Amino acid sequence: MRRSEDPLRPAGAARRVRTPRDRARRLLLRAVGRRPHRRLRGRPRRGRRARRPYPLRRHPVRGLAAAVRGEWDFTVAGGYKYLLCPRGASFLTVTEEAQDALLPIHAGWVNGEDLWVNSYGPVRELARSARRFDEPPAFPSYHGAARSLALLEEIGIERIEAHDKALAARFRAGLVELGRPAVADDSTVVGIPGLGDRADALREAGVLLSARAGNLRASFHLYNSAADVDRALEVLAG
Incomplete structure (x- = not known):
């Protein structure tokens, strides 16, 4: 549909000027899945040396480290999987x-500067901190998340990233020896083209890998060991 045929916009109407708040609101809507969207990418903060953006989903541990260092204006993360949190966090x-560039679109009592003033009626004053963007939490999930994040902090993000990548590299090297090289990458996620049909045999042997679009997918984290990698390679070699 051409713009002049848009029934929601009168013919000849001037195009709306997009403001930073508009762009921030679209970013938030995409992050919470309100519309189909391309993969969310982090963007370097203004005033810092520009870096090539990367999908935080593809490098979750590196993305967490970037968030801790404050390299990005906004980061959004699900707590499940790599952050070891219960679902719901x-x-x-x-x-x-x-x-100031981000619009709280679900402002409620938890978003107010004074929590108990906003129990009835509109929020009188938004919190001066990032709590203005919160929603009523799933309390049990965050109790578990607190313990999980404390463990990650105790071990250290750099150590976790090094551990995960070392296991992925070991798996890739073993696949080359088997004549089934994986997709070239340095991610902790390893994709092996054409081996998706081996997922059932691996599962029967106690090795849980995923089949995605005909490919085999392995993902390594701190709860995995070199023995897990070698066991997967052993089953694939059989």
């Missing part, structure tokens, strides 16, 4: 400079 980080 998710996180948004916002730098102080970027808070």
Whole structure:
């Protein structure tokens, strides 16, 4: 449909000027899955040396480290999987400079500067911190998340990333020896073209890998060991 045929926009109407708040709102809507979207990518903060954006989903541990260092104005993360949190826990980080550019679209009692003033009626004053973007939490999930994140912090993000990547590299090297090289990458996720039909045999042998679009997918984290890698290679060689 051409713009002039848009029934929601009168013919000849001037195009709306997009403001930083509009762009921030679209980013938030995409992050929470309100519409089909391309993979969310982090963007370097203004005033810092530009880096090539990367999908935080593809490099979750590296993305967490970037969030901790404050390299991005906004980061959105689900707590499940790599952050080891129960389902229902998710996180948004916002730098102080970027808070005014993001619109709280579900403001409720938890978003107010004074929590108990906003129990009835509209929010009188939004929290001055990033709590203005919160929603009523799933309390049991966040109790578990607190323990999980404490463990990750105790071990250290750099150590976890090195451990995960070392296991992935070991798996890739073993696949080359088997004549079934994986997709070339340095991610902790390893994709092996054409081996998706081996997922059932691996499962029967106690090795849980995923089949995706005909490919085999392995993902390594701190709860895996070199013995897990060698066992998977052993089954694939059989």
